[in-house]
Amino acid sequence: MGLNILIVDDHPMTVDSYINLLSYSSLQEKNLHFIKSYNCEEAYNKINLYEKQNSIIHFALLDISIPPYKDLNINSGVDLASLLRKKFPFCKVVLLTMHSEALTVDKIIKEIKPEGFISKSDINFELFPVICQKVLNGEFYKSPTIIESQRxxxxxxxxxxxxxxxxxxxxxxxxxxxxLPNYIPLSMSAIEKRKANIKDQLLEGKGGDKDLIDKAKKLGLL
Structure with a gap:
């Protein structure tokens, strides 16, 4: 049986590079079939098409920062990963990013639990197919920058x-x-309590929203 691999990145050269690297790796004997997309809308349509045809997407390489599909509020590779989790629960998801802010990384790991999470600055041509092979073999992989961010x-x-x-x-x-209650499923009072707790931890309770954001940025959280 073949291996259906979804690759989403808004740089066509990057998509082609991933395909070449995997096509000439030890994975080549698995009869690879690549599904290419360059934005959220294209990827959404292809995911739906595979589901309708009762085909499986086995493996997905998703860049986090890609052009959104505003109509359906699918704004990133993380939203696509969430969609894949629902439609193809056994699909192994690898997220790729240029950003490694601690809070963002932490939020994605808790929400998506990706099988692979890679900072693009950590990979090269040699390492990339090895990581994909590891993930397909059932291992979880976080690249050094992502691990450091969590630390x-x-x-x-x-x-x-x-x-x-x-x-x-x-x-x-x-x-x-x-x-905030429009974005987070909590009451206003619950949000206020949490905000006060965050302020206590970062600002010892003193300061406004701008001070809070500035402090979080200084700490590398945002």
């Missing part, structure tokens, strides 16, 4: 969960506190 969070001994990370990320994106 930073532990070192700072920040005690909060995914919702807290989301609050900080949304505030940094310019979302007003009053609108």
């Amino acid at each position: 930073e969070l532990l070192k700072k001994n920040i005690n909060w969960d995914n919702h807290d990370s989301q609050i900080l990320i949304l505030l940094a994106e310019g979302v007003k506190t009053v609108n």
